[in-house]
Amino acid sequence: MLNEKPTLKSTAKALLYLLPMLVITIIFNIYPILKSFIMSFYTKYDFFKDIVQQWGGSNFTFIFRDPDFHLAVKNTLIFVVGVVPLTVIISLVIALLLNKIKWLSGLFRTVYFLPFVTSTVAIAQVWHWIYNSDYGLLNYFLSLFGINPIAWLESPKYAMLALIIMSIWKSLGFNIVLFLVGLNNINERYYQAAEIDGANAWHQFTNVTLPLLSPITFLVSVNGVIGSFKVFDQIFALFNGTPGPSKSALTIVYYLYQKFYTEWKYGIAAASGVVLFFMILLVTLIQMWYSKKHVHY
Amino acid sequence: MEVTFKDVSLSYDGTREILHHLNFTIPEGTLVSILGPSGCGKSTTLMLISGLLAPTQGKIFFGDQDVTKQDALARKVGMVFQNYALYPHLTVLENIMFPLKMAKIKKEERREKALKLAKLVHVDDQLDKKPGALSGGQQQRVAIARALAKEPSLLLLDEPLSNLDARLRIEMRQEIRRIQQETGVTTIFVTHDQDEALHISDHIMVLNLGDIQQFSSAETLYDNPSNLFVAKFIGEPVINTVPITAFGHDLDAAVPAEILAKTATVGIRPEALQDHPIDANTFATITTKVKAYEKYGREKNALVDYNGQELLSTEIQGRLENHQDLTLYLQKSGLYLFDEAGERIFGGEQDVE
Amino acid sequence: MEVTFKDVSLSYDGTREILHHLNFTIPEGTLVSILGPSGCGKSTTLMLISGLLAPTQGKIFFGDQDVTKQDALARKVGMVFQNYALYPHLTVLENIMFPLKMAKIKKEERREKALKLAKLVHVDDQLDKKPGALSGGQQQRVAIARALAKEPSLLLLDEPLSNLDARLRIEMRQEIRRIQQETGVTTIFVTHDQDEALHISDHIMVLNLGDIQQFSSAETLYDNPSNLFVAKFIGEPVINTVPITAFGHDLDAAVPAEILAKTATVGIRPEALQDHPIDANTFATITTKVKAYEKYGREKNALVDYNGQELLSTEIQGRLENHQDLTLYLQKSGLYLFDEAGERIFGGEQDVE
Amino acid sequence: KDSGADESSTKSKTPVKITFWHGMNGPYQKALNEIISDFNKSQSDYKVVGTSQGGYTQLQQKIMASAKSNTLPVISQTTYTTVPDYTENGLIEPLDSYMLKGDNKLSDSDLKDIYSSFLSSSKYDGKYYSIPFSKSVRVLYYNQDILDKYNIAKPETWDDIAKAGETLKKDKIYAMGYDKSWDMEFEGLARQAGNPLVAKGPKANLNTADTLKAANFIMDMIKAGTAKTAGEDMYWTQAFTQGKSAFYAGSSAGVTQMVAQAPKTLNWGTMPLPAYNDKKATEIAGNDIVMFKSASADQKKGAWAFMKFLMSTEETAKWARSTGYVPLRESATKDADFKKYLEEKPYNKAAVDSLPDGFQSTAFKGFSEYRTRLLEAVDAMLTKNEDVKKALDNLQDQTETIIKDNK
Amino acid sequence: MKVKVAMVLRYVILVLGAIIMLMPFLWMVSTSLKTQPETVKIPPIWIPKQLQWANYIEAFKAAPFARYFVNSVLVTTVTTAGQLFTSILAAFAFSRLNFYGKNIIFVIFLGTMMVPGEMLIIPNFVTLSKFHMINTYWALIVPWLASFFTVFTLKQNFQSVPDQLYYAAKIDGATDWHFLWHVLVPISKSTITAVTVLQVIGSWNAFMWPLIVTNTENLRTLPVGLQAFTTDAGTNYALLMAASTFVILPMVILYIFLQKYIIAGISKTGLKG
Numbered sequence A: 001m002l003n004e005k006p007t008l009k010s011t012a013k014a015l016l017y018l019l020p021m022l023v024i025t026i027i028f029n030i031y032p033i034l035k036s037f038i039m040s041f042y043t044k045y046d047f048f049k050d051i052v053q054q055w056g057g058s059n060f061t062f063i064f065r066d067p068d069f070h071l072a073v074k075n076t077l078i079f080v081v082g083v084v085p086l087t088v089i090i091s092l093v094i095a096l097l098l099n100k101i102k103w104l105s106g107l108f109r110t111v112y113f114l115p116f117v118t119s120t121v122a123i124a125q126v127w128h129w130i131y132n133s134d135y136g137l138l139n140y141f142l143s144l145f146g147i148n149p150i151a152w153l154e155s156p157k158y159a160m161l162a163l164i165i166m167s168i169w170k171s172l173g174f175n176i177v178l179f180l181v182g183l184n185n186i187n188e189r190y191y192q193a194a195e196i197d198g199a200n201a202w203h204q205f206t207n208v209t210l211p212l213l214s215p216i217t218f219l220v221s222v223n224g225v226i227g228s229f230k231v232f233d234q235i236f237a238l239f240n241g242t243p244g245p246s247k248s249a250l251t252i253v254y255y256l257y258q259k260f261y262t263e264w265k266y267g268i269a270a271a272s273g274v275v276l277f278f279m280i281l282l283v284t285l286i287q288m289w290y291s292k293k294h295v296h297y
Numbered sequence B, C: 001m002e003v004t005f006k007d008v009s010l011s012y013d014g015t016r017e018i019l020h021h022l023n024f025t026i027p028e029g030t031l032v033s034i035l036g037p038s039g040c041g042k043s044t045t046l047m048l049i050s051g052l053l054a055p056t057q058g059k060i061f062f063g064d065q066d067v068t069k070q071d072a073l074a075r076k077v078g079m080v081f082q083n084y085a086l087y088p089h090l091t092v093l094e095n096i097m098f099p100l101k102m103a104k105i106k107k108e109e110r111r112e113k114a115l116k117l118a119k120l121v122h123v124d125d126q127l128d129k130k131p132g133a134l135s136g137g138q139q140q141r142v143a144i145a146r147a148l149a150k151e152p153s154l155l156l157l158d159e160p161l162s163n164l165d166a167r168l169r170i171e172m173r174q175e176i177r178r179i180q181q182e183t184g185v186t187t188i189f190v191t192h193d194q195d196e197a198l199h200i201s202d203h204i205m206v207l208n209l210g211d212i213q214q215f216s217s218a219e220t221l222y223d224n225p226s227n228l229f230v231a232k233f234i235g236e237p238v239i240n241t242v243p244i245t246a247f248g249h250d251l252d253a254a255v256p257a258e259i260l261a262k263t264a265t266v267g268i269r270p271e272a273l274q275d276h277p278i279d280a281n282t283f284a285t286i287t288t289k290v291k292a293y294e295k296y297g298r299e300k301n302a303l304v305d306y307n308g309q310e311l312l313s314t315e316i317q318g319r320l321e322n323h324q325d326l327t328l329y330l331q332k333s334g335l336y337l338f339d340e341a342g343e344r345i346f347g348g349e350q351d352v353e
Numbered sequence D: 001k002d003s004g005a006d007e008s009s010t011k012s013k014t015p016v017k018i019t020f021w022h023g024m025n026g027p028y029q030k031a032l033n034e035i036i037s038d039f040n041k042s043q044s045d046y047k048v049v050g051t052s053q054g055g056y057t058q059l060q061q062k063i064m065a066s067a068k069s070n071t072l073p074v075i076s077q078t079t080y081t082t083v084p085d086y087t088e089n090g091l092i093e094p095l096d097s098y099m100l101k102g103d104n105k106l107s108d109s110d111l112k113d114i115y116s117s118f119l120s121s122s123k124y125d126g127k128y129y130s131i132p133f134s135k136s137v138r139v140l141y142y143n144q145d146i147l148d149k150y151n152i153a154k155p156e157t158w159d160d161i162a163k164a165g166e167t168l169k170k171d172k173i174y175a176m177g178y179d180k181s182w183d184m185e186f187e188g189l190a191r192q193a194g195n196p197l198v199a200k201g202p203k204a205n206l207n208t209a210d211t212l213k214a215a216n217f218i219m220d221m222i223k224a225g226t227a228k229t230a231g232e233d234m235y236w237t238q239a240f241t242q243g244k245s246a247f248y249a250g251s252s253a254g255v256t257q258m259v260a261q262a263p264k265t266l267n268w269g270t271m272p273l274p275a276y277n278d279k280k281a282t283e284i285a286g287n288d289i290v291m292f293k294s295a296s297a298d299q300k301k302g303a304w305a306f307m308k309f310l311m312s313t314e315e316t317a318k319w320a321r322s323t324g325y326v327p328l329r330e331s332a333t334k335d336a337d338f339k340k341y342l343e344e345k346p347y348n349k350a351a352v353d354s355l356p357d358g359f360q361s362t363a364f365k366g367f368s369e370y371r372t373r374l375l376e377a378v379d380a381m382l383t384k385n386e387d388v389k390k391a392l393d394n395l396q397d398q399t400e401t402i403i404k405d406n407k
Numbered sequence E: 001m002k003v004k005v006a007m008v009l010r011y012v013i014l015v016l017g018a019i020i021m022l023m024p025f026l027w028m029v030s031t032s033l034k035t036q037p038e039t040v041k042i043p044p045i046w047i048p049k050q051l052q053w054a055n056y057i058e059a060f061k062a063a064p065f066a067r068y069f070v071n072s073v074l075v076t077t078v079t080t081a082g083q084l085f086t087s088i089l090a091a092f093a094f095s096r097l098n099f100y101g102k103n104i105i106f107v108i109f110l111g112t113m114m115v116p117g118e119m120l121i122i123p124n125f126v127t128l129s130k131f132h133m134i135n136t137y138w139a140l141i142v143p144w145l146a147s148f149f150t151v152f153t154l155k156q157n158f159q160s161v162p163d164q165l166y167y168a169a170k171i172d173g174a175t176d177w178h179f180l181w182h183v184l185v186p187i188s189k190s191t192i193t194a195v196t197v198l199q200v201i202g203s204w205n206a207f208m209w210p211l212i213v214t215n216t217e218n219l220r221t222l223p224v225g226l227q228a229f230t231t232d233a234g235t236n237y238a239l240l241m242a243a244s245t246f247v248i249l250p251m252v253i254l255y256i257f258l259q260k261y262i263i264a265g266i267s268k269t270g271l272k273g
């Protein structure tokens, strides 16, 4: 019912709907997450035999003192702030343009989606070439404006920027698809009404498209924030398995990865995972709170 | 703003034509109703005028200006949509203010004006609600307020009162009429309610199946329907239609023989069947048998049998018994003859426009 | 199915109550109209009956069974929504077939039944269209067909004819009435059109501001309005209302003094103002001055001034000139006295149910 | 379960299954499969099943996961530097009882024949834990065209290279090219100066005078513009094929790639790395094979038989021939087929010639972490222009901490 | 006139963007047709002197790609279908049902997105091995049968379907289950197609996981095959790109085929009020 309050019965029913998802998620996400939360308090520990000799918070004190972790947090934040807003804006703009054209629109949509399909190896290759300091495409363009060649991948100053540019580019196709779907779901009659009400294209965009697209924008930005906080693959690919020159692209997940898989410091890795989790959670909750006011369903 | 259609046709899908070669002029400053059965193309015609639809063929003029190629934005008309099309994310007040905002009117003024309109349509107690939390009629009224807000030079209303109760409906239609007359804005009003059309408009355009059946004043439409469709469509209760064959020789005296020869159908308005002779006006006399007698409110209707045809009279003075014989007097005004194609060939004033 | 409301209240947001302590019983097998001004809670009442809304307070019974806690699915009612709510992804035919599909009726049978219904509501030429490509009235008709398809034991119709033209409207309402009578399905019909209500229903429930004003037969409603609101709401043209103060001593002879003392408002139906005395029925005589005389169709109305009050009479026989004096004879039936609170204290038959 | 651990109880009729995980792909995998099938055909008691697990990264993760879930294979390829961590966690089996004792042990001549640097790096804490497998060394690539043009002789010492740098500098040609990091060459130089970066013990020597000197030698050239690292390109190969440097210190495994990429017109060759401090040294890179404790006795026995088979003269020569990795024992280099192969592919000769001077870094617990820090230090010097001493001081501290933490 | 200028501008921007977007793909195809030396030529060449079609044959032979292809199709299909199923159900519960703890459960699910996948590999491997699923198709499929991103996307979409339809369906005798499958899902066709495409691609390109949870060649999927070209000695880019091209080609075709559904959507109007 429209004004129904939750009851035990409705809850039982909802749980049935959630069940398949719940089972898988509990086994393959929540359980391991809880495990690693617990693991972050193991200070002496046989990882393979699951024998805990000592508990404590020293993993956390370690990372809070570790300058590398500080750097990782800082880099991660820079990355998130650099990537998310631009991704949302650019993919929205492209989706709008794609939505407005008729001729060749199918072709364009496919083209814009290609990077998302193309293999990561190929992408890393191309970006290496684009960023190459001697003969890279980017420096070539910049040279047209009289800018001296930049060692994008070798200079600690520019490495993060290079990473951000590539990441935005890579996630565009995905977000464009989501925005296209969102645009498609907006009823034509609102545009008709707005046109009658004297709204020009821009006003239609700000007064109809944006508010009615807000659920998708919310989705894209929450997903973008979470994804960006977890950035790892791109770094691994772009900097050939290093965290960038002078660790300039060392992010939290990279830090975690290093601690876990190369240094065998499970507790510390888990602790950094926990910190990351709470950072993302905080930001996401802020987004959700904001969305309560600004997302129209 | 004078609106002219020159040979306008429209098809949504390129195969089935919905409107066929419409030609008409709506004089500046008048209120014109479009009347017609469901699905005849009324909303479509409004969409063409507003510029939201482009004609498949033909030209549309606002005054002297050919606006066929202009879009809705450029045409600057006001419109109430049949489905309201309120912005779901804006409150009632914001919905009404929206056209004003687009016109870059100052916030203060906007609010003031919107509040006045909200009061006019009686939604001033719902200002902060979203459309989803309004009743059907309330939504419709908000839509009217929104259309009025921008003070357009051409106002299009697509069944704007269909969800309102009789009182409010009359009040609103008077309000619309008043505003229209005060401001002189050319108004086109789609309605399915002939009574409403009769009361509100300067002229009525009757549409059927994408063709204009008649475009004239309310009175002419009623008194001089140009064809059988209009005669049947206008008037409540509906006109009695009887095949000429049923009449035997009852009309021979009154109608010229050559006309009678072409006649296929006779239309008699229920009020043209009197139960007592009204001297000069009586045209013919027929003998019938009462089949039913009903009284609703202040209406008294008799359903009678005339040579196997059912006729309805609303002009019964006394109480009647079923099966009693009844002589009815056909009045001249209210009797029409139509030929095979449905065109009127007799009756009404002869000088129909 | 008999429907009973016991002390039902509803509030959407928990603060503003929309319906207040409704108590009524809709007898099995009848057709009841709910009539009331826009926003009074008609749709809300239907939603409560259907089970789409749960009452904030009170109980709802279907027959003897308390269904308050049952949801819409369990209650198995049929409903036409005010906004149609057609499935946008299904064609007209599929929309009509949907309830049948849910009832697991075989494909062949489904189709057959749906086709029959489509014909009934005249959308059989639109079967393969999606709702988006239908006119407003066509959508409404599809919604009616869909609601009829499942042959429910309780049928709820929320302004199902509001977008149809007069002809189709009458046809459809007769069709609904016929089906209702043939099948005996209890039907609740929301309409804003009193005429429609008067013609179609066994009983009419008049709602205002979430309260039942009167629940009785059409005739009683008209002849014996229980309060000023009903008197004003029912009847077209609207009843003349005059403060008692305007009458001077004109009523002293006819009305007992103790009633006159409590009277605040006098209601006189336009047809109760005759321009010639009709012997026994005449109640009082007043002298007025003609302000306007109009003729629309077969209506002839006079607007007269009586001690500074405007009165409308529809019972004028001859032609009138403006400003001429006119003596009007008040008929007993059609004159009501209301007290300060709007309750009727005199007039009508005294044995109002 | 597919892991070997469970299948110990198979009847004697069916051969014991020995699962073998590795990180070999493409042609390498093909070569390995041939050897495996040779082994399987050579006897009927055991059946080795080799599976590639993608790259080394995935292999590492997979071993970690299987160790955790008790589904380890019988043997696996791994870098010898992980051996301390594996032993610490009790995952791998010491090989002494098979290698040095029992009916299938390595003979003394075998032990002598296998290059000592391989054997010593297989030893940890006094026990053998792995056998060498896919090994490569650092060699010096030279561009004959440039040498001819500038009249430069093949370098005897690192100083010769530095000198060549002065000559080439004016034409913007580097004397030396390194891969992204020069840590391998650095370690080599440090050893030649008599000072392993981390000595057995383990003991960190990262900021001793000798180490500093070695680091400064490389960095000075880089700062002077006579040497360069590959940076974003990872390997200097590409730059070398374009004549950007006269020399390139790279992996012998890179020869295949160099052959594929170098234009036909380019005259180039390989030679062992030159001497420094009158000594020669070249760091050996590559992977070993370890045996997991979880396997059954039969499997372990079979696994050892296979390991021994891999190290046999014939097989190691074959392996080296078909992959470009270096052979594991000296006798293999005298194998006729192998000699023929070197004649056909002279570029591979330098690697073999370098083998006697090969060394491997000292493995210790926390080695991976140390290596990460080492690479970071090199990176800091290169990209942040960090002072050599400061970087190495810092590295010394970090390494000491690592050693301490892992005690 | 203004309209025309705007249109031209749109195309100009789109074409510029398209060039950038298209680059990796063109690079991939172009590299796949080069000789080895050409792949590392500096400055890079776009059009090889002689198109090395043989690269494709050679690449195809480098690994059992036919087998991999079958596995990829199988795993991707089952994973995507299963994931859609669980997600549609969950999204429905979140968007239309009232139940205790709705917000909390939602945030917890959302929380599962916040944990980096790198942390989950080992625990999940252990879990699967307890279920004896390692080295079976199950291992490739089961952990991916739930995706909160899909749930989230669908929920956002389901929520914007007007309540009126939900009520109408109930009146028409549709249970929640029927409403979901007969109304909500068809109406959300475009969104579902979109998430399907995104998931299919994600699943198709998965590399690390299939490698880690399978031990035998005949369970592996296409991206694993790409490993064959990366060795200690370096990478054979020409073959790698040739292989990459035929690995992604099915996805491109699928996308082209499905994109008309993504965009086609439903009839634009249809619900009044």
Ligand SMILES: Nc1ncnc2c1ncn2[C@@H]1O[C@H](COP(=O)(O)OP(=O)(O)OP(=O)(O)O)[C@@H](O)[C@H]1O
Residues within 6 Å of the ligand: B126, B132, B133, B134, B135, B136, B137, B138, B163, B164, C012, C013, C018, C036, C037, C038, C039, C040, C041, C042, C043, C044, C045, C082, C192
């Ligand atoms: N979802 C809702 N949330 C809050 N208030 C609502 C909601 N729906 C309706 N209302 C309010 O409840 C009152 C009654 O609404 P209802 O829809 O029942 O009116 P109605 O009698 O059907 O009117 P109409 O003839 O205009 O359709 C109105 O004031 C309306 O604003």
Ligand SMILES: Nc1ncnc2c1ncn2[C@@H]1O[C@H](COP(=O)(O)OP(=O)(O)OP(=O)(O)O)[C@@H](O)[C@H]1O
Residues within 6 Å of the ligand: B012, B013, B018, B036, B037, B038, B039, B040, B041, B042, B043, B044, B045, B082, B192, C126, C132, C133, C134, C135, C136, C137, C138, C163
């Ligand atoms: N978008 C569309 N695509 C195809 N056909 C359409 C579309 N909109 C309307 N039609 C068809 O065009 C005809 C005229 O529709 P229109 O909406 O103009 O009717 P109307 O006169 O406004 O009717 P109503 O009084 O029922 O609203 C109808 O038969 C309808 O089915």
Ligand SMILES: [Mg+2]
Residues within 6 Å of the ligand: B042, B043, B044, B082, B158, C135, C136, C137
């Ligand atoms: Mg219409």
Ligand SMILES: [Mg+2]
Residues within 6 Å of the ligand: B135, B136, B137, C042, C043, C044, C082, C158
């Ligand atoms: Mg309503």
